[in-house]
Amino acid sequence: MAESGVLPTAPTSASPSTPRAAGPLAEPRKRRNWVPYALLLPGMLWLVVFFVLPMITLGSQSLQEGNVDDGYVFTGNVGIYVDAFQQYWPQMVRSLLYAGSATVLALLLGYPLAYFIAQKAGRWKNVVLVLVVAPFFTSFLIRTLAWRTILSDDWFITQWARKLHITDLLQAVGLTSNDSLLFSQFAVIMGLTYNFLPFMILPLYTSLERLDPRLLEAAGDLYASPWQTFRKVTWPLSLPGVVAGTLLTFIPAAGDFINARLLGNTQTTMLGSVIDAQFLRVLDYPLAAALSFIMLLTIVTMVTIYVRKAGTEELL
Amino acid sequence: MAWIKRHLIAFAALAVLVYMLVPNIVVAVFSFNEPKGKFNYSFNEFSTAAWTNPCGTQGICESLGLSLQIGLIASITAAILGSMIAFALGRYRFRGRSATNLLIFMPMATPEVVMGSSLLTLFLALGVPSGEGAILIAHIMFCVSFVVVAVKARVATLDPKLEEAAADLGANPTQTFLRVTLPLAAPGIAAGTLLAFSLSFDDYIITNFNASPSSITFPMFVWGATARGVPVQVYVIGTVMFLLALLFVVTGQVIGKRRNRQVA
Numbered sequence: 373m374a375e376s377g378v379l380p381t382a383p384t385s386a387s388p389s390t391p392r393a394a395g396p397l398a399e400p401r402k403r404r405n406w407v408p409y410a411l412l413l414p415g416m417l418w419l420v421v422f423f424v425l426p427m428i429t430l431g432s433q434s435l436q437e438g439n440v441d442d443g444y445v446f447t448g449n450v451g452i453y454v455d456a457f458q459q460y461w462p463q464m465v466r467s468l469l470y471a472g473s474a475t476v477l478a479l480l481l482g483y484p485l486a487y488f489i490a491q492k493a494g495r496w497k498n499v500v501l502v503l504v505v506a507p508f509f510t511s512f513l514i515r516t517l518a519w520r521t522i523l524s525d526d527w528f529i530t531q532w533a534r535k536l537h538i539t540d541l542l543q544a545v546g547l548t549s550n551d552s553l554l555f556s557q558f559a560v561i562m563g564l565t566y567n568f569l570p571f572m573i574l575p576l577y578t579s580l581e582r583l584d585p586r587l588l589e590a591a592g593d594l595y596a597s598p599w600q601t602f603r604k605v606t607w608p609l610s611l612p613g614v615v616a617g618t619l620l621t622f623i624p625a626a627g628d629f630i631n632a633r634l635l636g637n638t639q640t641t642m643l644g645s646v647i648d649a650q651f652l653r654v655l656d657y658p659l660a661a662a663l664s665f666i667m668l669l670t671i672v673t674m675v676t677i678y679v680r681k682a683g684t685e686e687l688l
Numbered sequence: 689m690a691w692i693k694r695h696l697i698a699f700a701a702l703a704v705l706v707y708m709l710v711p712n713i714v715v716a717v718f719s720f721n722e723p724k725g726k727f728n729y730s731f732n733e734f735s736t737a738a739w740t741n742p743c744g745t746q747g748i749c750e751s752l753g754l755s756l757q758i759g760l761i762a763s764i765t766a767a768i769l770g771s772m773i774a775f776a777l778g779r780y781r782f783r784g785r786s787a788t789n790l791l792i793f794m795p796m797a798t799p800e801v802v803m804g805s806s807l808l809t810l811f812l813a814l815g816v817p818s819g820e821g822a823i824l825i826a827h828i829m830f831c832v833s834f835v836v837v838a839v840k841a842r843v844a845t846l847d848p849k850l851e852e853a854a855a856d857l858g859a860n861p862t863q864t865f866l867r868v869t870l871p872l873a874a875p876g877i878a879a880g881t882l883l884a885f886s887l888s889f890d891d892y893i894i895t896n897f898n899a900s901p902s903s904i905t906f907p908m909f910v911w912g913a914t915a916r917g918v919p920v921q922v923y924v925i926g927t928v929m930f931l932l933a934l935l936f937v938v939t940g941q942v943i944g945k946r947r948n949r950q951v952a
Binding site: 405407408409411412414415416418419420422423424425426427429430433482484485487488489492498500503504506508509511513514515516517518519520521522524526527566569570619620623624626627628629630634644647648651652660661664667668671672675 | 791812892
């Protein structure tokens with residue numbers, strides 16, 4: 373954000389007839405110093421106590437030994453992390469792989485739609501935007517269940533996919549294990565893509581909307597082909613949206629287990645599912661906490677590297 | 689051929705839109721189904737039974753009521769806490785800004801499983817019982833950041849000159865805030881509250897970590913039903929939610945347009 377470079381300017385209220393564009397750069401007024409802190413306090417306190425503090429208890433829980441009935445003692449048992457990796461590395465790899473594939477697919481699908489809304493839709497813009505956001509307000513679980521119908525064997529999609537030998541192709545590359553589409557890796561990745569697509573489209577739309585169409589015309593006037601215009605103008609200018617969108621898609625997808633459970637099979641279990649089961653059914657709190665902590669660290673590390681590499685910190 | 693080439697992006701956009709909307713259409717169609725077995729996955733016979741009797745399945749309307757209640761309390765609380773933070777960030781210069789921004793961003797960049805499970809370890813350590821109170825705490829926590837983002841975006845577009853003008857005309861800070869800043873920021877606050885409500889209403893993963901057997905929210909009811917067969921009523925409620933959301937968003941846009949016209 374641009375707030376760090378704010379210069380205090382003299383009050384210009386004497387000349388109200390020359391309005392300046394207000395933006396993040398508009399000078400915040402000086403008032404009593406304690407006011408911002410008073411405004412921040414309740415919300416920040418809530419986040420510190422119920423978001424930061426739990427991360428510490430999570431880390432501490434992973435290093436304790438004991439059981440639910442007799443209680444737990446902190447023993448600093450780091451070995452639990454070795455166990456966690458040895459037992460559940462396939463689920464960890466799978467989570468990252470599925471989330472990564474879903475993110476790439478969401479980018480490929482979301483970009484044309486976001487571009488269309490931002491630059492081409494004209495008076496249909498608001499209508500299309502509503503249609504993109506509206507499904508997001510309906511229950512995630514119900515919409516995911518609908519895919520069980522859409523991909524079921526007796527519906528036309530599977531029938532056509534069989535006729536066109538798409539099912540054979542998917543089976544050959546290992547995305548499905550028989551000639552059905554449902555309950556397979558294919559269905560899980562498709563479900564993840566579907567569920568987090570709005571998170572990709574909205575940031576993309578925001579940055580593509582700011583794109584000045586005159587720049588595209590200028591590129592055309594200078595004999596750039598449509599592809600060159602895209603590579604040299606559109607894509608670089610939409611990068612903040614690409615970074616924000618890929619993060620907002622990848623992070624929830626990596627932690628999700630609803631798609632894997634509803635659309636997958638026993639071979640598509642993701643790490644989130646293991647954490648859920650260990651915490652709530654197996655009641656092995658230290659192992660569950662260790663797995664959860666591993667997920668947190670992996671994602672924080674990946675996000676930090678990615679944001680550094682992309683060279684943009686305009687996330688909010 | 690040239691025509692198709694020129695409208696290639698429009699076709700691609702349309703196809704993606706269809707992909708995004710097909711599940712909603714399926715849910716609407718299947719709310720009129722009379723399923724053959726216990727699973728509502730293939731269309732058998734047209735029926736309005738579920739629509740005329742939406743509470744016909746045991747526990748469904750209780751869970752819906754609980755979700756509405758939690759969603760309302762959580763979104764309003766998060767709206768207040770989040771708007772205060774957004775005003776502080778948008779209108780004041782203070783030390784610790786970047787730390788504040790980071791803390792706001794973090795919950796949005798943390799997988800739900802991690803937030804839910806870590807909160808469970810806190811509650812276990814402190815002896816806080818799971819149930820409605822624990823769910824509320826969790827929902828307010830993950831909703832605050834989204835409200836901050838929505839309100840901050842709106843506050844950033846407001847001209848501080850309007851507030852200065854109010855002050856010049858003799859309004860005290862409280863009057864300026866109530867008569868000028870708050871009404872101007874209202875669309876952002878409304879959008880943030882609506883978003884918070886829908887996030888809370890729809891949450892399964894975090895809720896599941898903090899719920900007790902007596903606090904079954906609507907998503908938990910649906911999840912439980914997936915194993916034994918989803919009642920058609922679930923599809924009815926899904927359809928109603930979709931239509932309500934559509935209505936809300938469209939009304940919001942119409943009001944927004946009218947307000948803009950008045951200002952201009």
